[in-house]
Amino acid sequence: MTMTMMTNTITPATWRWTRHDFRAMNTEVAVELFSSQPNHHELLLDVERLFTSFERRLSRFNPSSELSQLNACQQPIFTASPTLVDAVEVALWAAAATGGVYDPTTLSALEQAGYDRSFETIENQTPLTQLPGVEAVSADQSLTYRMPTYTFRSVTVHRARRQISKPAGLRLDLGGMGKGWTVDRAADVLQGIG
Incomplete structure (x- = not known):
């Protein structure tokens, strides 16, 4: 860059x-x-x-980062720094602008695909054979998928209060x-x- x-x-x-x-x-x-x-x-x-x-x-990847603290938070509201509020707000804007093609709430799927640590530490990963985080269900010779429960629409930024609301268990990757x-x-x- x-x-x-x-x-x-x-x-x-x-x-x-x-x-x-x-x-x-x-x-x-x-x-x-x-x-x-x-x-x-x-x-x-x-x-x-x-x-x-x-x-x-x-x-x-930094367990002490503010993003990691947000991801670990089991409360519905997280009080954040202006920096995190801005970054999450931009990520949600991009998700909405792309109709969800980009979605910062796909962290669990990324980790299941093997991206659970920084690229420089990933070695000898096996190829992905199934869409991670999505359960395949066979029904009458057709294949359908159950998508994850949460999307970017599950996250709300309250700029004036410096708060980010999200369901427990939902994690973000910026x-x-x-x-x-x-x-x-x-x-x-x-x-x-x-």
Whole structure:
């Protein structure tokens, strides 16, 4: 993933390119900044710190992350940080916009398919032979499926109260959506410099 951002509106002769590469969210990240700011490197480190912070909060692979706490919560309401509220709200928006083709509530199915740990630790997995989380039922020579009970429609975000409501047992995976949302927040940070 590469982010390129141009900032400031002064003469191009004072502008310069700076690039910073780092690893976050199990991804190689490259940030390029074209700016007249004298503190280029510090700005790029701010982006890396943002990625690191959001990874700590939003990774399902980190048992102490806020997302893991939400997933473990058996109460119907979870009080969340503004960061988690925003990320879940965007994931629910994407699920609605795709008619459920993307659905952040498929964590159990992902784990049953073998994605129960970070990609870098997955070795020698057997191929998937049946749709995970879905029970196959044979009826009169036809095959039907019972889909999981919960979908993204089972989750509600209450922004003003900083609360996320979900049934006990429903767990979220922000995955790629969390990465994209983090890129958007990093762009916001860089645009804010002028």
